[in-house]
Amino acid sequence: MEDISQYDDDLWDDFEDDWFAPPEITYQEAVERLRSLAGQRADVVVEWDGKRKGDGRRWRDDARVVFTGAGGPRIRLRSAAQLPYVERVVGSGVPLPERHAIWYPQQGVITARLVGDFDQFHSALVRSLLPRQRRAVDLEGPLGADLAGVLASTGAFQVSEEADGSGRSLRLVSVPPELSLLYNTRDGGGLSPSLELSGVSAPDAAEAQKTLVAYGTSYLFGLARAQGASLRLWDDGYRLGSRRGPSYSTKLRFPQRQYDTEPAELYGAGNAAGRHPVERWLKYYQVLEFYMPKAAAQEVARQGVAKQDQAQSPYARPGRTRSLGSEQNQLDAVIDLAVTQAEVAGLLRDRELFTTLSDPAVIQHVETLEDDGSGAPLPGGDYRAAISSRVYGIRNRIVHMKEGGGQRGTPLLGLHSREARDLAADLRLVRYLAEKAMEHWATDLP
Template identity: 80%
Template sequence: MEDISEYDEDLWEDFEDDRFAPPQITYREAVERLLNLASKRTDVRVEWDGKQEWDGRRWRTDARVVFPEADGLRAHLKSAAQLHLFERIVSSGIPLPERHAIWYPQEGVITARLVGDFDQFHSALVRSVLPRQKRAADLEGPLGADLAAMLASTGAFCVSEAADGSGRSLRLVSVPPELSLLYNTRHGGGLSPSVELSGVSVSNAAEAQKALVAYGTSYLFGLAKAQGASLRLWDTGYRLGSRRGPSYSKKIRFPQRQYDAEPAELYGAGNAAGRHPVERYLKYYQVLEFYMPKAVDWEVTQQGVAGQNQAQSPYIRPPKDGSLRIEQNQLDAVINLAVTQADVAGLLRDRDLFTALSNPQIIQHVETLEHDGSGAPLLSSDYRKAVSSRVYGIRNRIVHMKEGGGVKGAPLLGLHSREARDLAADLRLLRYLAEKAMERWATALP
């Protein structure tokens, strides 16, 4: 079974299912019923020109249900069999597109899509039903069907504000088809969870979303603490970033060089795909950090000064900020010795990589690589200083986890942020620098 996880990028394909039950009414009658419902609201409209053509599989052109006040969100009615789903949305649903959620004010219910590690969620779900289960459960069999039925009916991990069932309550349920239709996502089967917040009393969509984030985030934290299930609310920015995977040489030779053991272990930890991207980033960075004393000693000798307080960064920095006592400048020294201008230029010939590193919207508040106006690298430009500043800037946004922001007020790059999901290009860059640093200070084997 295919899960929707934080590393699965096929989340935005059109929801097209030809296996609808035979419609009991015509397509035109379904559209007319939706038009009548939409006429009672000012924030919904149904668009259809009345023309249809048979393309061999279905009737086209589809009617569209549009929510102008929800960033123009629209959903297509592909069959009259979908009418019962659209009727609930059009009659009483208010989309919260930034969280892939729907709020039903009359019912006081918000249902929102979740992303995360679904394997951990499935394990927690099995433990809740079979506490004594020792072996891995086959979710494709009867147990999986039972769990899917449970999510669809009673839900899982239910919590309530009051023992008698009154007040607010939260639970995990299977992804309702309305969410899939409205946001064009594949819901991934009956074991894909969404969170349902009931007992919500708010006056508008902004307050509804605020309540969802407040209660939903706290609930998912409690779930992670109690059950180890890593789930979180959807965020509208999750689609930014490079989807290109890391490149590997695939050539293994008998060892001729000896690498330092500690950075080798850190590099291996950074390569672990199962680790969180933020953790992987810090492991690669620690490889560079390991070599800072050696790089500083080399620069002190080359510059002929008494110590690191007198030595300056190999790149042009403001005089008061150029001393090698500052970690940013120590990183400059490592990168300056580990890679050449040509090395970096060769890496940045990868257009997907350079596009991600030169886009200020992917990882914000850090150095972006300057391009020539057409999206290509500047000819004969030495990007090592900019690369060093970018690497250190991201490191600071991760490490300085202080309330209110880090260095110079830069916002945090949190574990569950959109930017954490979009570190793919920077992970590739940092892995390359870590490899080069290890090779630079490797010694010959006897």
């Protein structure tokens, strides 16, 4: 997993040339126009090695517009067709990268990226614009196209402040191309919205951002209360997780193994994208919890003791009891039986995943995986004990929902916390462990 605010060049591969109008000038002419425009600003640099598309220009040879004074956002110019949008940003825009927004001081307008549950937004849009619509809208059909057109042309949920004469107004609009180019915000399909705040008067970018946060946050809360749309402003602290996500297979074979019904249902509930990440994480954890009695019984038999409390965790746990009477030690037993050291090593070869799980700033107050000093896993390292501790630590931070925090004052991992939105890598990890546990205890079908 990585912070997408680093603007990885690979993200730009999502943009197709035909998303923009056919170019009317050559690529070199477009670059020269941008260089001339950037020369009027101290915080913009146009980088290009002079190769033209006719000379076999590759994506790494594309020109880049870099906003050096605004935290480093950049635009890769893939085609001269993008020129009008890039010109608008370079000519009159001020990036606000901490909020994935652009401020246009001369127009007094800020457009900002939104994240959240787009399905709820789509439903709210249908209820507002098509109140007689009784069925769900096919976003790929004509009605969905109509909604996208309305959002692009007029916006939705517009409110204005007229009493004080400020002329401020707020509305949701489709993501403008220049915002997409700067921050790669095409996520969510044709109906992914952005916030447009008009009537902004501010002396500098910092004050403009404060205005955006103050009015935008309140507006989105009001929208959530009135319409049920779960949307929020982007925050540069968000880490959305590995773009690769779980490895899904397109091959589905006739069943040969029988899986336990209850954990299969829990696993299915965890896969529901509409659920909150914390809920999804807990469903996967419940799969592991389901197999704790079986794992403990196998350890009791393997260790040749009479009672579960006499059996010990397969992992050394300095400073505390290793008895299988403890849920954490039972989790150790599940993981030790369900997944091998080599399988875990294979999972952690995903550099993005390992980088996140070894970063103490992503999910705090839980176990992090030790690296070799260069950001890679330890050669031959067995990470199962550390993974078990991390999973159980997240479990405690979620389920001990008491005022004042959990065990020993550990802060809660609340539904609306930043960490709750950073669970992508840990969702992938606990989902993987749940799958392995179900496979381990599956039986052959007749």
